[in-house]
Amino acid sequence: MTPTMKAYKILEDEPVFTPAEVGGFTAAAVGVDVRQTGDRQRLDLALLVSDQPCTVAGVFTRNSLAAAPVQLGRAQLSKGTTAKAVLVNSGNANAATGESGYTDALRMQQDCATLLEVAPHEVYVASTGRIGRHLPMDAIGKGLPELVTALAPDYESGMRAAEAILTSDTRRKVASVAIDTPSGPVRLSGMAKGAGMIEPNMATMLAFIVTDAAVAREDLQTLLQEAVQGSFNAITVDGDQSTNDTVLVLANGESTVAFSPDHPDAWTVFKKAMKRVCQQLAQLIVGDGEKVTKVVELRVTGASSVEEAEQAARAVGNSLLVKSSWYGNDPNWGRVLDAVGYSGARTREDSFSISYMDTEGSEGVPAFAKGRVFEEHLSKWKQIVAQPRFVIGIELGEGPGAYTLWSTDLTEDYVDFNKSE
Amino acid sequence: MTPTMKAYKILEDEPVFTPAEVGGFTAAAVGVDVRQTGDRQRLDLALLVSDQPCTVAGVFTRNSLAAAPVQLGRAQLSKGTTAKAVLVNSGNANAATGESGYTDALRMQQDCATLLEVAPHEVYVASTGRIGRHLPMDAIGKGLPELVTALAPDYESGMRAAEAILTSDTRRKVASVAIDTPSGPVRLSGMAKGAGMIEPNMATMLAFIVTDAAVAREDLQTLLQEAVQGSFNAITVDGDQSTNDTVLVLANGESTVAFSPDHPDAWTVFKKAMKRVCQQLAQLIVGDGEKVTKVVELRVTGASSVEEAEQAARAVGNSLLVKSSWYGNDPNWGRVLDAVGYSGARTREDSFSISYMDTEGSEGVPAFAKGRVFEEHLSKWKQIVAQPRFVIGIELGEGPGAYTLWSTDLTEDYVDFNKSE
Numbered sequence: 072m073t074p075t076m077k078a079y080k081i082l083e084d085e086p087v088f089t090p091a092e093v094g095g096f097t098a099a100a101v102g103v104d105v106r107q108t109g110d111r112q113r114l115d116l117a118l119l120v121s122d123q124p125c126t127v128a129g130v131f132t133r134n135s136l137a138a139a140p141v142q143l144g145r146a147q148l149s150k151g152t153t154a155k156a157v158l159v160n161s162g163n164a165n166a167a168t169g170e171s172g173y174t175d176a177l178r179m180q181q182d183c184a185t186l187l188e189v190a191p192h193e194v195y196v197a198s199t200g201r202i203g204r205h206l207p208m209d210a211i212g213k214g215l216p217e218l219v220t221a222l223a224p225d226y227e228s229g230m231r232a233a234e235a236i237l238t239s240d241t242r243r244k245v246a247s248v249a250i251d252t253p254s255g256p257v258r259l260s261g262m263a264k265g266a267g268m269i270e271p272n273m274a275t276m277l278a279f280i281v282t283d284a285a286v287a288r289e290d291l292q293t294l295l296q297e298a299v300q301g302s303f304n305a306i307t308v309d310g311d312q313s314t315n316d317t318v319l320v321l322a323n324g325e326s327t328v329a330f331s332p333d334h335p336d337a338w339t340v341f342k343k344a345m346k347r348v349c350q351q352l353a354q355l356i357v358g359d360g361e362k363v364t365k366v367v368e369l370r371v372t373g374a375s376s377v378e379e380a381e382q383a384a385r386a387v388g389n390s391l392l393v394k395s396s397w398y399g400n401d402p403n404w405g406r407v408l409d410a411v412g413y414s415g416a417r418t419r420e421d422s423f424s425i426s427y428m429d430t431e432g433s434e435g436v437p438a439f440a441k442g443r444v445f446e447e448h449l450s451k452w453k454q455i456v457a458q459p460r461f462v463i464g465i466e467l468g469e470g471p472g473a474y475t476l477w478s479t480d481l482t483e484d485y486v487d488f489n490k491s492e
Numbered sequence: 493m494t495p496t497m498k499a500y501k502i503l504e505d506e507p508v509f510t511p512a513e514v515g516g517f518t519a520a521a522v523g524v525d526v527r528q529t530g531d532r533q534r535l536d537l538a539l540l541v542s543d544q545p546c547t548v549a550g551v552f553t554r555n556s557l558a559a560a561p562v563q564l565g566r567a568q569l570s571k572g573t574t575a576k577a578v579l580v581n582s583g584n585a586n587a588a589t590g591e592s593g594y595t596d597a598l599r600m601q602q603d604c605a606t607l608l609e610v611a612p613h614e615v616y617v618a619s620t621g622r623i624g625r626h627l628p629m630d631a632i633g634k635g636l637p638e639l640v641t642a643l644a645p646d647y648e649s650g651m652r653a654a655e656a657i658l659t660s661d662t663r664r665k666v667a668s669v670a671i672d673t674p675s676g677p678v679r680l681s682g683m684a685k686g687a688g689m690i691e692p693n694m695a696t697m698l699a700f701i702v703t704d705a706a707v708a709r710e711d712l713q714t715l716l717q718e719a720v721q722g723s724f725n726a727i728t729v730d731g732d733q734s735t736n737d738t739v740l741v742l743a744n745g746e747s748t749v750a751f752s753p754d755h756p757d758a759w760t761v762f763k764k765a766m767k768r769v770c771q772q773l774a775q776l777i778v779g780d781g782e783k784v785t786k787v788v789e790l791r792v793t794g795a796s797s798v799e800e801a802e803q804a805a806r807a808v809g810n811s812l813l814v815k816s817s818w819y820g821n822d823p824n825w826g827r828v829l830d831a832v833g834y835s836g837a838r839t840r841e842d843s844f845s846i847s848y849m850d851t852e853g854s855e856g857v858p859a860f861a862k863g864r865v866f867e868e869h870l871s872k873w874k875q876i877v878a879q880p881r882f883v884i885g886i887e888l889g890e891g892p893g894a895y896t897l898w899s900t901d902l903t904e905d906y907v908d909f910n911k912s913e
Contacts, residue, residue: 136833136841167829167841169863202826203865314830391812395907405623408588409735412557420557420588442590444624483904486816 079340081347082249082256089229089245093258094283095122095325098228099221100235103214105162105200107207114235116211117159118218119279120187124153125321127195128291130299132316138166139176140196141315147192151288155193157279157319158183159236161264165198165206166314175206182212186219197317199238199264199277233262236277240264242359246351248344250284252337257284257326261348265356276303278318278352284341285324290331294345295320302349306357306477320345357477362484365397366477368430368462371416374472379416381474383465386414388478397480402427402452404438411465422468427455435464500761502768503670503677510650510666514679515704516543516746519649520642521656524635526583526621528628535656537632538580539639540700541608545574546742548616549712551720553737559587560597561617562736568613572709576614578700578740579604580657582685586619586627587735596627603633607640618698618738620659620685654683657698661685663780667772669765671705673758678705678747682769686777697724699739699773705762706745711752715766716741723770727778727898741766778898783905786818787898789851789883792837795893800837802895804886807835809899818901823848823873825859832886843889848876856885 091098097120105115129148131141147154158179165172176196184191198206221228233243247260261280286294299318330341358366369388374380387393390410396403404425411418421442426435436451438444455461512519518541526536550569552562568575579600586593597617605612619627642649654664668681682701707715720739751762779787790809795801808814811831817824825846832839842863847856857872859865876882 132834134830134833135837135839136829136844164826167826167860167863167865169841172863202829203860314833391902398907405585405588408557408623409555412555412735413553416556418556420590423557439588439624442588442593444588481812481907483907486819486902486904486907 078253079337080251081340081344082251085247085249087245088247088258088260089226089233090119090260090262090279090281091224091229091232092226093260093281095323096120096281096283097222097224098232099218099223100228100231101214101218101221103210105160105207105210107210114231115160115162116214116218117232117235118183118222119157119232119281119321120222121155121281121321121323123323123325124155124193125323126286126288126291127154128288128295128320130295130318132313134314134316136167136314138164138198138315139168139172140165140198141317142173143176143180144195144197144317144319147195150192152192154195154321155189156183156187157195157197157321159197159277159279160206160211161236161238162200163198163204163206164200164202164315166202168203168205171205175208178208179206179211182215186215195319197277197315199236199315202314229260229262236262236264238264240359242355244352244355244359246348246355248347250340250344252328254328255326257328258282259284259344259348261352263352263356265359276313276316276356278303278349280318280320280345280348282320282322283325284322285327285329286322286341287331291320291322294342297342298346298349301346302353305475306353354477357479360479362482363479364459364482365480366460367397367479368460369465369476369478370462370473371465371467371475372473373467373469374474375417375467375470376472377474378472380467380472381476383411383414383416383467384474384476386410387463387465388476391481394479394481397456398482400453400457402438402449402456404452407463407465408439411467416467417469418467424466424468426464427452428462428464429455429458430460430462499674500758501672502761502765503672506668506670508666509668509679509681510647510654511540511681511683511700511702512645512650512653513647514681514702516744517541517702517704518643518645519653520639520644521649521652522635522639522642524631526581526628526631528631535652536581536583537635537639538653538656539604539643540578540653540702540742541643542576542702542742542744544744544746545576545614546744547707547709547712548575549709549716549741551716551739553734555735555737557588557735559585559619559736560589560593561586561619562738563594564597564601565616565618565738565740568616571613573613575616575742576610577604577608578616578618578742580618580698580700581627581632582657582659583621584619584625584627585621585623585736587623589624589626592626596629599629600627600632603636607636616740618736620657620698620736623735650681650683657683657685659685661780663776665773665776665780667769667776669768671761671765673749675749676747678749679703680705680765680769682773684773684777686780697734697737697777699724699770701739701741701766701769703741703743704746705743706748706750707743707762708752712741712743715763718763719767719770722767723774726896727774775898778900781900783903784900785880785903786901787881788818788900789881790886790897790899791883791894792886792888792896793894794888794890795895796838796891797893798895799893801888801893802897804832804835804837804888805895805897807831808884808886809897812902815900815902818877819903821874821878823859823870823877825873828884828886829860832888837888838890839888845887845889847885848873849883849885850876850879851881851883
């Protein structure tokens with residue numbers, strides 16, 4: 072099929088559909104009491120399966136003490152073979168579990184593959200939860216047959232899977248995009264978990280995205296890495312990064328519609344669709360940060376480089392003093408200035424400015440510009456900072472570098488929630 | 493005078509004395525309502541003066557948006573001239589105040605010099621407090637004559653000065669060391685303010701140390717930089733760095749005892765004395781961190797380099813999840829492992845270990861070592877972490893690099909306290 076210009080477009084206003092509703096995929100979830108608390112009602116084991124072999128792309132945590140399933144997944148991905156399934160447990164990270172932890176991850180993979188009648192390397196595994204405890208392998212092994220039997224291609228099964236991967240999240244996170252093509256619709260859908268410990272390089276987050284498009288492995292990998300930069304890597308709740316972060320994309324070609332950079336117009340639409348799914352999931356994650364009451368968009372411009380713009384944004388977005396002031400509805404731009412000053416990004420007092428904005432793209436209200444404080448706007452800043460979502464514009468006046476980061480406030484409830492686990 | 497070996501020694505168990513009690517120095521403080529709240533009872537203007545010209549050493553914040561008094565102080569220091577006074581206000585940082593802020597700092601310097609009958613360049617000024625507001629120059633100008641009149645060489649005047657420089661601190665911070673020499677005693681005494689926003693490179697902290705030793709400017713500067721590394725730069729409360737951090741040392745030679753690296757034995761004792769004053773002040777600061785209930789010593793060893801050891805220590809010491817768990821008496825070593833993993837310091841699961849220790853140098857209780865979890869020691873970890881001070885040993889198993897950092901817990905009260913200013 073030859074892609075025709077303008078014939079590919081994202082379908083707007085489609086209702087959300089789950090990974091289980093993407094052509095050729097099924098999903099399921101069961102509760103096996105991974106946490107060993109006696110609660111089998113809580114879903115904690117999820118499975119996504121494709122009828123057809125899928126090309127796979129993946130991005131993993133850069134934490135040097137990565138969990139066993141991450142080590143296994145990296146090894147699988149590097150071999151470049153196709154896959155058919157992703158098995159995920161919540162409640163236990165299988166991290167800092169030594170060699171026997173790696174053996175457990177291998178056994179999850181093997182047992183699942185046997186039941187699905189596929190090769191072990193066709194099954195990816197992922198874990199999230201408490202570090203330093205061995206997985207309850209008996210409980211997981213006993214739950215697997217029920218999990219495989221429950222596989223179904225419907226909304227409910229997809230939502231159950233999306234629920235089973237959660238830890239301290241308060242909401243299930245699913246995002247989807249459909250593309251209209253000359254050969255019929257192509258679908259992308261993903262599920263994610265996040266909550267606390269969200270900072271660069273996708274800390275404590277899992278995301279699994281499936282599509283019925285046909286995409287070559289290398290192209291899918293490039294696409295994912297680009298999409299992750301402007302989405303999962305551009306959010307921060309508490310600056311921590313986890314041992315288990317994993318983003319996987321599986322493309323099974325069931326729609327028979329192929330996308331490749333050789334056909335740039337169709338490719339551009341597919342890229343946009345992937346980016347949108349990643350951004351929606353990232354926004355759901357940051358909005359569900361642990362005990363968060365506010366999401367703040369930090370738009371840094373005028374930096375000497377993109378890297379310096381990112382440094383400035385992260386210094387502000389991770390400053391405890393700044394985050395505490397947002398929680399208190401205090402437009403404390405002095406703390407923002409202070410954080411930019413120690414970020415390492417170059418700027419000077421006489422070229423630097425800060426402004427507050429509504430999310431609805433209204434014009435910025437200046438707070439500080441080139442040595443002058445706009446105290447007369449104090450009531451306007453206060454009004455903006457009192458909203459659950461707002462934007463801070465930070466101009467460094469040095470060059471063309473820009474970066475946008477989504478951060479959150481820091482609340483007393485966050486500390487209370489995290490003081491023990 | 494020729495320094496004789498063994499004739500120089502630090503006098504242990506001396507009662508604490510203030511900068512005003514060091515030979516040739518006087519101190520004073522007044523309340524001028526810098527905060528413009530109508531409260532003139534609160535001391536907010538402090539002055540330290542030496543009869544004799546002093547050599548001066550200084551270390552300033554690396555924040556690129558440094559406050560006006562820091563810019564002025566840096567310029568003075570770079571000229572290498574002697575000084576006779578330090579004037580400090582709390583309640584207003586004179587930061588992000590543009591050119592007129594710099595003019596205000598110059599005027600503080602000039603007005604004080606006129607009253608003291610010294611040259612303007614002999615007066616250093618420092619400010620701490622809210623960013624982005626102009627100093628109430630009239631109030632400060634009116635208070636200066638009273639301040640100069642109040643100068644006295646006694647304990648009470650020194651303590652009043654130590655009080656006037658505080659912002660959110662709950663306690664005055666004074667440390668002192670006396671050295672016994674063949675020509676009589678030499679004294680060092682310093683005062684500091686800290687509390688929140690304490691992280692590398694001395695964030696939001698001021699310290700002023702005076703001595704009646706005679707020390708050449710270059711030697712004093714080298715000495716101070718070394719002492720700062722293992723003291724003020726090795727503490728962290730919230731990871732923020734301020735626009736105003738300043739450490740100054742003034743040596744007036746009043747004791748007639750000279751110290752220089754040319755006489756290594758005496759020099760070693762003087763270095764030790766300076767380091768002790770800096771460390772005591774740093775410990776007072778971290779122990780008085782905003783709403784802190786615990787001080788935790790992080791001893792990182794076995795890193796590939798000192799820099800990597802510091803990276804690992806700072807990642808742990810600044811992790812919100814780790815700090816929240818300390819507050820909850822939760823020995824969550826998994827979060828410590830996670831933070832080391834994303835710090836950038838090289839380590840591997842099979843060479844890495846974590847242990848908990850009492851401060852009294854008792855043996856460490858292992859939590860995790862080379863892939864093994866010592867769950868059987870859980871009750872011991874809990875006992876240690878419940879103490880107001882404890883030590884975490886972190887061995888990376890890579891090389892000889894070591895670094896010790898003092899951090900604190902993160903409390904709900906911290907967030908409540910900082911949600912507005």
